[in-house]
Amino acid sequence: MAHLGSRRGRALALPVGLALTASLGFLPSGASAAELNDAPAAAVASDGPKLSYVVNVDGGRSAAKSVKKAIAAAGGTVVVAYDQIGVIVVHSQNPDFAKKIRKARGVVSAGATRTAPLSVQGDKSVGGGTQALTEAEAKAAAARATDEQDALEPLQWDLPAIKADKAHQRTLGSKRVTVGVIDTGVDDTHPDLAPNFSAAKSANCVSGKPDTTAGSWRPNPGESDHGTHVAGTIAAAKNGIGVTGVAPGVKLAGIKVSTPDGFFYTEAVVCGFVWAAEHGIDITNNSYYTDPWMFACKNDADQKALIEAVTRATRYAERKGTVNVAAAGNSKFDLAADSIVDDSSPNDSTPGGRTIDPKECLDYPAMLPGVVTVSATGAKGLKASYSNYGLGVIDIAAPGGDRTAYQTPDAPAVNGLILSTTVNGGYNYKGGTSMASPHAAGVLALIKSKHPTASPAALKALLYAQADRHACTNPYDIDADGKVDAVCEGGKNKNGFYGAGIVDALDAVRW
Numbered sequence: 001m002a003h004l005g006s007r008r009g010r011a012l013a014l015p016v017g018l019a020l021t022a023s024l025g026f027l028p029s030g031a032s033a034a035e036l037n038d039a040p041a042a043a044v045a046s047d048g049p050k051l052s053y054v055v056n057v058d059g060g061r062s063a064a065k066s067v068k069k070a071i072a073a074a075g076g077t078v079v080v081a082y083d084q085i086g087v088i089v090v091h092s093q094n095p096d097f098a099k100k101i102r103k104a105r106g107v108v109s110a111g112a113t114r115t116a117p118l119s120v121q122g123d124k125s126v127g128g129g130t131q132a133l134t135e136a137e138a139k140a141a142a143a144r145a146t147d148e149q150d151a152l153e154p155l156q157w158d159l160p161a162i163k164a165d166k167a168h169q170r171t172l173g174s175k176r177v178t179v180g181v182i183d184t185g186v187d188d189t190h191p192d193l194a195p196n197f198s199a200a201k202s203a204n205c206v207s208g209k210p211d212t213t214a215g216s217w218r219p220n221p222g223e224s225d226h227g228t229h230v231a232g233t234i235a236a237a238k239n240g241i242g243v244t245g246v247a248p249g250v251k252l253a254g255i256k257v258s259t260p261d262g263f264f265y266t267e268a269v270v271c272g273f274v275w276a277a278e279h280g281i282d283i284t285n286n287s288y289y290t291d292p293w294m295f296a297c298k299n300d301a302d303q304k305a306l307i308e309a310v311t312r313a314t315r316y317a318e319r320k321g322t323v324n325v326a327a328a329g330n331s332k333f334d335l336a337a338d339s340i341v342d343d344s345s346p347n348d349s350t351p352g353g354r355t356i357d358p359k360e361c362l363d364y365p366a367m368l369p370g371v372v373t374v375s376a377t378g379a380k381g382l383k384a385s386y387s388n389y390g391l392g393v394i395d396i397a398a399p400g401g402d403r404t405a406y407q408t409p410d411a412p413a414v415n416g417l418i419l420s421t422t423v424n425g426g427y428n429y430k431g432g433t434s435m436a437s438p439h440a441a442g443v444l445a446l447i448k449s450k451h452p453t454a455s456p457a458a459l460k461a462l463l464y465a466q467a468d469r470h471a472c473t474n475p476y477d478i479d480a481d482g483k484v485d486a487v488c489e490g491g492k493n494k495n496g497f498y499g500a501g502i503v504d505a506l507d508a509v510r511w
Helices: 033-038 060-073 097-101 135-144 226-235 266-278 301-319 433-450 456-466 505-510
Strands: 051-057 076-082 087-092 107-112 178-183 251-256 283-286 323-327 340-342 354-356 372-377 396-399 418-421 427-430
Touching (some): 051 076, 051 266, 060 076, 087 301, 178 226, 226 251, 323 433, 433 505
Parallel strands (some): 178 251, 178 283
Antiparallel strands (some): 418 427
16 A cells, blocks of 8 residues: 555554564562562662553452552552553563563563563654645535535545435434544644544543643644544534534544554553543544554463453443444455464564464454454445455444555545545545544444444444445455455355445434
8 A cells, every 4th residue: 555544554554663572581480479579679670671561450459459569579660550450551671570570469461562662762653545635626526515515525435435425414423422533643623623522531641641631632743644534534524614524413532542653552552442431432443453563462471461451441441331443454464364474563673574373363452352343445345455354353344445546436536545634624535444444433423323322232233234235255356467366255244355244324323
């Protein structure tokens, strides 16, 4: 693509590079949890790289209190403790910290959330796959817009593709419904986003601890506009200017979890889901994978802890009434295959090739239980060339855009990617499963508007039931070079390319 999408395109669009694994030593075989808790601070090494860790605790708040003492004894400093899910975020320069704390009573798992030191920064921006909206395109669109359309809506082929334009004739969605954009930040000063933005439900979670300073949820100058683009697809206001969102009457919250160089680390993601759970957010959109591992493996002590921490956070959010939606990824992987070659992990230091089993190594949060996993389609309704797929993994499909040459939209639209909001009041095109996921989140917001008391399980069931069934596309030769690019498995009602089908906004407001 020169990568279609963004971070879900790294973020499911562009894997950045990752990993310098901190050397982790072992305790002497006879060391006990009690000895750990009583270890004098002077005996703890502090000459390693400063890393961030998650420590997952079992046994309630009393166990967490004991573990916090063990953390200090092992050379760690607690950044924040999410006792409601038993996850503690820690910083430490002890190279043996993870190995030591895993021996402490009450600790289920613990692991470093990154392979590069906290101080490391570089030019690892999230971009890629972005195309400018030309002045000529904007003028032509405005001239063709009807009284019912925003000025750039004629260029949004994705709205009629899911019948959102017809849905808007019935309702724009309820302002009592809020979608949280867990991403690179949202520029809420944009004229299409400001009317629907909730500052009270927004925060910056990059450190792992929420910061509610005014504007902290925005991308800083030079940072990615990915979250702002996603937000516009979900709920850009229908106000006569710019673009229209799938659910233009619902509220948006910005939950920033990406570092300046575009990394989405576990502690930030955990913070994002817990924040959403506790601030009345009905749906979260997650167009990224959690760094530094494109696939985190349960048979690795560090990576296992990262999966556990985010799993606890997503489950907590769902118990609190939140539906979590995530992009499937932009690597053309069959996520139901027996094996996948992951040559981009870890991406924050030195990547190395490895073959993983996707049943044991997960792209998270997309592959976590309960999360709605979304694949991408193009303007012709076919699986996008870059989109990951997999029978039993993909729950539903939605427009994410594709190369215009592969799937050309009908006029007056001119670009096969997705047009949405960018920073500083602008608009641009992006493509990726990052762009598909917010379409599904927007449809869920319309369903929630129609059924305000429905549980997350009921909302997901309605989303799948209302989807337009789409049979497998076989043979699938998206670039028309005579070679099969992917094989779709399953039947019309459920398959690896489209899951339960393509989201349907009209049925979302009609049922």
